[in-house]
Amino acid sequence: MARSTSFRISDEAKHRLDSRAAQEGVSATALLERLIIEGVDQRDFPGIVFRGPAHDRRAALAAGPDVWEVVARLQELDGSEEHRISTLSAESELHPRLVRIAVDYASEHADEVNGRIERNRASAERSRRAAEGREALLT
Missing domain, CATH: 1.10.1220 (Arc Repressor Mutant)
Known part of the structure; x- marks a missing residue:
């Protein structure tokens, strides 16, 4: 209101x-x-910036990926929170402190971050089905 x-x-x-x-x-x-x-x-959340046009703003690490991308990758990994953070840090060269900042932001803005993750997964699934449809059509 x-x-x-x-x-x-x-x-x-x-x-x-x-x-x-x-x-x-x-x-x-x-x-x-x-x-x-x-x-x-x-x-x-020092280290968080916002990117994108007015109708599609998203939180991101100042010198890195969007917060939702960090969280989506952490969700794909196995192990404890610290193990996942260490793995992502090694994969991406993001300092563990920055990964934790992204997680802290996401935990306070879970609906926003999870919504973006779900939209991305749905978009990827549509693209996968379209590619399969094109392949079936051409074989």
Whole structure:
């Protein structure tokens, strides 16, 4: 539920907000809300950044993959949490600290991360079926 809130910001901040909102084709309020949420998450989880267009933002490691990619790979591995983190770190050259940051973010935003993992798996399955269909058609 949205509530009306009043803030005073400088003319410069208002100008920059309005300018960026116009560039992105969104309202200043929508942009401000996104910036607040992402900014708080970045403060809570140092090393997390946000990528993608306004309609499809996703959390990622600043110098690495998206959080959902880290979590999806960890889910594929066997063993304890520490063993999985060590394995992924060795595979990807991601420092274990960064993998833990991704896991911490994902645990607090499980619906968002799991939703993206499921959408990716569904997309991969559609692609697999399409490839099989093309192969069957051409044989």
